[in-house]
Amino acid sequence: MxxxxxxxxxxxxxxxxxxxxxxxxxxxxxxxxxxxxxxxxxxxxxxxxxxxxxxxxxxxxxxxLIRVSQPTDQVTHLDFGEIEDIAWSEKCRSLAVMYSGMGQHEEALFWLNAGIEAFFDEGFKMISEELGKPELLDEISSPKAFWLPADEVVTSQFPDMVGKINWPDDKIHVSMYAKLKFLYKNYNMKTSVKKLQKEYRVISKNRNDLFHGKEKVGITPETIQKALQSFAWIKENFKLASE
Known part of the structure; x- marks a missing residue:
């Protein structure tokens, strides 16, 4: 406030x-x-x-909000066409806007984080369909994707180790950051992964404190507005370069 x-x-x-x-x-x-x-x-x-x-x-x-309007007898007709389910990511974003307007900033941040995670999952499925590679969904959740950041760190310091490290192949949880890095390294995307992760970080940077029960997270209206702007940017730019 x-x-x-x-x-x-x-x-x-x-x-x-x-x-x-x-x-x-x-x-x-x-x-x-x-x-x-x-x-x-x-x-x-x-x-x-x-x-x-x-x-x-x-x-x-x-x-x-005070709104002034002049009554009219004109009837508004809305053509909904064929009604389809609204994407879960868009429902979450809309809930975030609603809670932000009510001053419930923690609630707004919660729904923004749920929404951006859902949007990425929806995007992974869409990209795999556009590429004709259904195996992409398994690739981005594979141990190879999980160990990619570590492999890049090691091989950047020891170039002669490229392709020589046998990372564990046990099934493991892959973070969204690692999934995005793997996708952008192996496929031609519209923007750089650094720019995408920078915008993603605007939304997610307070998430752990909020989700892990820290009382004072410091979420302000400005925090939510910046996160909404980053959400819009990601929605517009998370796509293949050919589009």
Whole structure:
């Protein structure tokens, strides 16, 4: 809530803390935890025994949007055509935008990270189909992809070791960074892997602290806006160079 008047920040903190107290300690699991946008307006005054209302103000919430429109009798017709399932990555991105607008920045970051992981998985499938290589999905999750970063580090220092190291072939979890690096090393993509990983890092850099339960992660509206911009960039540029 950077930039909000202090009275709204304090009021929201009090209301939020009370809501959590009711939710956790007084059987309030079904109660909605308020967001900053739920505060409509605040009235405050300063008084003394001798003088009332030395200062009096009434202020609307900074996050309230006021829209002015002129009524019209025109009927809007929407042609949905054939309705198809919306990609899970796009649903996640949309949820992130919604929670960001409510001031729930941690929730927004959660959905952005779920969305970008889903988008990459959707992209891997699409690229494998465009290349006519269904085996690509197995390749990017293989031990070869997992050990690729380590192989590059070793062979950059000892060039004579290129192709001579027998890395373990046990099945192992491959990180998204390793999957992307393997894909970009072996196929001609639109952008460099460094640029893609830089944009991906904008979205994922606070993820571990958030997902592993650290209370103070420092997620601000600016954090979410930058992550949304990176999401849009990746969505536009994660594709084969031939497109």
């Amino acid at each position: 950077n930039g909000w008047p202090k009275c709204f920040v304090l009021a929201y903190k009090i209301i939020r803390d009370i809501a959590w107290k009711i939710r956790i300690e007084h059987n309030g699991e079904n109660q909605w935890v308020p967001s900053p946008r739920d505060l409509n307006e605040i009235t405050w005054s300063i008084s003394t025994p001798s003088f009332e209302n030395i200062e009096w103000k009434k202020m609307g919430a900074p996050s309230d």
